[in-house]
Amino acid sequence: MLSPVMIRARWLFFQGLLLSSLFATKATYSQVPEPPQQVEAQQIKAQPVEAQPVEAQVAVQAVEVVGQVVVEEGFAVAEDAIQVFAMGVDGDPQASKLLSKVAVDNALVRRVCKLDAEQLKELDLMDAKWVKGKAAARKQAGNLAAGVLRVFAGPNLGGVQQDNPAEAASRVMTSYKTKLKEILKPEQFAVYEQNVKERDVFRCQANAECVVAVLEDRLSFNEDQRKELVKSLSEWSGIQKMQATLYFQNQSYIPNLPASALKALTPAQRKILDGMQKADFQFEMFNDGQEAIFIAQ
Amino acid sequence: MKPFARLNDQLLRWQTISIVWAFVYTVVFTNFVFAQQQDWIQSWLFNGRTEASVRLGLQNQAEQKLTQLKEQCCLTEEQATKLKLAAAGDVNRFFHEVEQARKATKGLDQQNQNAVQEAWAVVSPLTTRLNAGLYDEKSLFAKVMSSTLDAAQIDEYKRLLAEQLERRHHAVVLTTVSTIEDSLPLIADQRKKLVELLDAQKVKGSQQQGMETYVGYAKLAKVPEAELEKLFDKEQMKVLKYLRERYAPIVQMVDR
Numbered sequence: 001m002l003s004p005v006m007i008r009a010r011w012l013f014f015q016g017l018l019l020s021s022l023f024a025t026k027a028t029y030s031q032v033p034e035p036p037q038q039v040e041a042q043q044i045k046a047q048p049v050e051a052q053p054v055e056a057q058v059a060v061q062a063v064e065v066v067g068q069v070v071v072e073e074g075f076a077v078a079e080d081a082i083q084v085f086a087m088g089v090d091g092d093p094q095a096s097k098l099l100s101k102v103a104v105d106n107a108l109v110r111r112v113c114k115l116d117a118e119q120l121k122e123l124d125l126m127d128a129k130w131v132k133g134k135a136a137a138r139k140q141a142g143n144l145a146a147g148v149l150r151v152f153a154g155p156n157l158g159g160v161q162q163d164n165p166a167e168a169a170s171r172v173m174t175s176y177k178t179k180l181k182e183i184l185k186p187e188q189f190a191v192y193e194q195n196v197k198e199r200d201v202f203r204c205q206a207n208a209e210c211v212v213a214v215l216e217d218r219l220s221f222n223e224d225q226r227k228e229l230v231k232s233l234s235e236w237s238g239i240q241k242m243q244a245t246l247y248f249q250n251q252s253y254i255p256n257l258p259a260s261a262l263k264a265l266t267p268a269q270r271k272i273l274d275g276m277q278k279a280d281f282q283f284e285m286f287n288d289g290q291e292a293i294f295i296a297q
Numbered sequence: 298m299k300p301f302a303r304l305n306d307q308l309l310r311w312q313t314i315s316i317v318w319a320f321v322y323t324v325v326f327t328n329f330v331f332a333q334q335q336d337w338i339q340s341w342l343f344n345g346r347t348e349a350s351v352r353l354g355l356q357n358q359a360e361q362k363l364t365q366l367k368e369q370c371c372l373t374e375e376q377a378t379k380l381k382l383a384a385a386g387d388v389n390r391f392f393h394e395v396e397q398a399r400k401a402t403k404g405l406d407q408q409n410q411n412a413v414q415e416a417w418a419v420v421s422p423l424t425t426r427l428n429a430g431l432y433d434e435k436s437l438f439a440k441v442m443s444s445t446l447d448a449a450q451i452d453e454y455k456r457l458l459a460e461q462l463e464r465r466h467h468a469v470v471l472t473t474v475s476t477i478e479d480s481l482p483l484i485a486d487q488r489k490k491l492v493e494l495l496d497a498q499k500v501k502g503s504q505q506q507g508m509e510t511y512v513g514y515a516k517l518a519k520v521p522e523a524e525l526e527k528l529f530d531k532e533q534m535k536v537l538k539y540l541r542e543r544y545a546p547i548v549q550m551v552d553r
Binding site: 100101104105107108111112195198199202203205206207209210212213216217218219220222226244245246248249250251252268269271272275276277 | 344346350353354357358360361362364365368424427428429430461464465467468469471472473474475478479480481482483484485488507509510532
């Protein structure tokens with residue numbers, strides 16, 4: 001004969017089984033399969049960097065120093081440190097992206113800051129090797145167990161966290177600006193900063209114009225509304241990282257926009273806007289990930 | 298105690314059997330019922346929204362469009378009423394097709410890839426129409442408009458559409474130049490002149506969905522190289538040449 005405890009245990013087991021079967025069935029049918037076209041769209045081909053040229057800009061000096069950057073034939077020209085289309089830094093797409101940012105800014109500094117020979121030499125030192133070094137720094141988990149594990153298993157185990165690409169980018173660019181400040185005279189650095197600011201403002205305005213053009217299809221603005229919307233959206237902090245042109249390709253979505261940027265809309269327009277589907281397409285999702293992404297065409 | 302213990306054992310056995318049956322029944326029945334009840338239209342076409350909210354959204358859009366037309370093309374009340382009816386007709390026609398598609402996808406076996414493909418072939422055109430907006434040139438709204446508005450009003454409407462398209466292309470040009478700046482540095486004057494150069498290149502008509510994003514690069518590929526050489530130095534031109542070659546095949550597609 002079964003003891004009362006066993007009877008209760010069996011009861012609970014079967015009840016659990018029954019409930020889990022119900023949940024499992026519901027879960028199965030709440031996961032709607034993607035329609036074929038959307039599945040295709042998701043198969044964004046994440047090509048390995050070795051397989052397809054990345055639009056990474058590699059200073060020619062960097063090619064010489066590192067010696068491991070494979071440069072696409074015909075692009076390696078020695079006069080300047082602008083941009084050649086390279087295959088990446090040691091097959092590291094994240095470092096390639098960061099190198100691209102540094103190389104572009106180096107080239108900007110060369111064009112706008114009127115450097116002397118000494119400064120040019122120092123600028124050249126911020127190359128692929130420098131970027132790789134800065135990008136490679138990783139945070140270690142601070143807990144005791146991880147520390148003990150590291151002692152026995154080596155520095156790469158026991159809680160070493162993989163770096164977040166956005167954090168790595170921020171760290172590299174902060175280091176870059178600090179170094180640049182050391183190299184340049186204050187007035188030269190101010191010129192550089194002014195140019196970077198203009199570039200950022202331009203990007204914000206471009207994205208704002210795109211968002212307004214997308215919204216205009218559904219909301220029909222007058223001239224004043226359009227101007228006011230572009231202005232308020234370009235001042236919104238979220239606009240800079242937006243991949244705005246993707247809203248032309250995905251017309252059923254609009255970005256999540258703050259109420260403060262939409263004061264120009266009428267209540268009727270707000271009502272339409274509220275009923276539309278929202279999705280945030282940001283640069284990080286496409287360009288600044290771990291791998292360079294190419295959309296299969 | 299003994300008879301009671303036997304009864305208890307018997308009860309437990311029956312209980313166990315009934316629970317197992319209930320389990321089997323639940324899995325089989327709910328699978329069947331969910332498969333029958335699953336609304337693929339709501340999942341695929343409406344992205345989870347209700348039909349009522351999609352309908353309301355479309356009606357609001359029509360209302361907004363009419364308000365704009367009234368202001369900009371000076372519609373009479375009679376014209377506005379006709380257009381309102383036409384827009385309602387477009388919405389009704391769309392939802393009639395949605396209902397047909399719903400019937401065609403009812404009871405779809407999601408494990409059967411061929412069936413999923415066939416169902417998607419039915420839903421896909423509706424998705425495209427819904428995304429593009431119902432009031433395009435093939436709509437009842439457009440047909441009624443061409444027969445109801447007078448020549449001056451039609452000209453004004455065409456001018457407004459052309460201006461809107463130009464604004465869209467200008468927006469794409471701006472983002473294209475901004476993206477190019479990820480690959481080569483531009484000073485303020487170069488940026489401004491590049492935007493002007495690209496804006497000056499015309500591409501034909503409204504673009505098919507998805508291609509509009511490439512309008513900026515297509516325009517870059519159309520700019521005469523000599524014009525760019527006046528603006529950019531040798532190293533900058535390397536990047537621009539690369540981009541021009543890369544996007545040259547797109548020109549034909551965008552320029553249709």
